[in-house]
Amino acid sequence: MDKKVIVVGGASGVGAACVRSLAKEGAAVVSLDRSEEQGLGVAEQAGQRFLTCDVTDRDQVFSVIDEAADLLGGVDSLVHAAGILLQGPAEDVNDEDWARVMDINARGPMLTNQAALPHLKKGDRSSIANFASSSALTAYPNGAAYAASKGAVTAWTRTIAVEWARYGIRANVIHPSARTAMLEDHLAKMNDEELAAYKELLLQKVPLGGEFGDPDRDIAPVITFLVSDGARFMTGQNIAVNGGYYI
Numbered sequence: 001m002d003k004k005v006i007v008v009g010g011a012s013g014v015g016a017a018c019v020r021s022l023a024k025e026g027a028a029v030v031s032l033d034r035s036e037e038q039g040l041g042v043a044e045q046a047g048q049r050f051l052t053c054d055v056t057d058r059d060q061v062f063s064v065i066d067e068a069a070d071l072l073g074g075v076d077s078l079v080h081a082a083g084i085l086l087q088g089p090a091e092d093v094n095d096e097d098w099a100r101v102m103d104i105n106a107r108g109p110m111l112t113n114q115a116a117l118p119h120l121k122k123g124d125r126s127s128i129a130n131f132a133s134s135s136a137l138t139a140y141p142n143g144a145a146y147a148a149s150k151g152a153v154t155a156w157t158r159t160i161a162v163e164w165a166r167y168g169i170r171a172n173v174i175h176p177s178a179r180t181a182m183l184e185d186h187l188a189k190m191n192d193e194e195l196a197a198y199k200e201l202l203l204q205k206v207p208l209g210g211e212f213g214d215p216d217r218d219i220a221p222v223i224t225f226l227v228s229d230g231a232r233f234m235t236g237q238n239i240a241v242n243g244g245y246y247i
């Protein structure tokens with residue numbers, strides 16, 4: 001695949017899987033993440049480059065994306081996977097938590113998408129893929145602030161798909177479910193009873209296998225397709241890659 005791609009959040013989980021999958025298909029990738037050591041390791045193993053970037057720092061985002069574009073000699077696609085999970089009852093959400101999850105999960109993609117725009121405009125088949133979550137589409141008890149941040153990035157992506165179509169840019173949003181560091185942290189906070197109930201829920205709710213997916217085998221190939229010209233007639237779509245959870 002002859003594509004130049006920036007992957008934001010490429011140090012871990014599905015972002016790291018996207019770096020590997022895109023590289024395997026022949027794309028040139030620059031991976032960005034705030035986690036420097038891990039990000040560098042993933043990118044180097046895939047034969048790609050890495051730059052440190054905190055997606056909440058506007059100046060840094062714009063300068064690092066310009067630097068990535070220079071390294072790649074242009075940008076065809078931006079994949080934004082960076083995000084955090086925030087759990088807790090809706091009635092306890094405070095201003096600080098709300099601001100933090102919105103800053104990383106909603107303002108972050110807005111900044112990276114805007115910063116990539118001048119570079120994406122120069123191509124003729126450019127694309128953006130932003131990661132949201134099934135919590136943007138259905139109720140997510142004990143995660144209302146997280147769900148709101150993912151609802152924001154979902155709505156943002158749908159609207160830029162229309163506004164930026166005039167520049168030949170496609171924009172889609174992915175709702176994954178995958179066994180990653182984020183999920184492991186989430187499971188680690190559960191007691192045995194909660195864990196058993198959660199596993200039972202997955203068995204009932206996920207027709208394909210009753211569990212979370214694998215970042216490399218189940219999520220990254222879909223992103224690689226979305227970056228490819230095979231997806232040239234797809235934009236503004238909610239793409240759930242979750243084994244059928246919530247259908």
Ligand SMILES: NC(=O)c1ccc[n+]([C@@H]2O[C@H](COP(=O)([O-])OP(=O)(O)OC[C@H]3O[C@@H](n4cnc5c(N)ncnc54)[C@H](O)[C@@H]3O)[C@@H](O)[C@H]2O)c1
Pocket residue numbers: 009010011012013014015032033034035053054055056081082083084085104131132133134175176177178179180181182183212
């Ligand atoms: N794993 C799942 O089942 C699942 C489900 C729904 C949605 N998602 C979404 O998919 C995306 C990837 O999740 P994951 O499971 O791979 O998580 P992960 O924790 O494994 O990876 C997230 C990455 O984002 C980076 N990051 C966080 N804050 C950052 C910041 N301010 N600046 C730069 N980088 C930052 C982290 O360093 C990390 O490398 C996230 O947006 C997440 O909300 C994941």
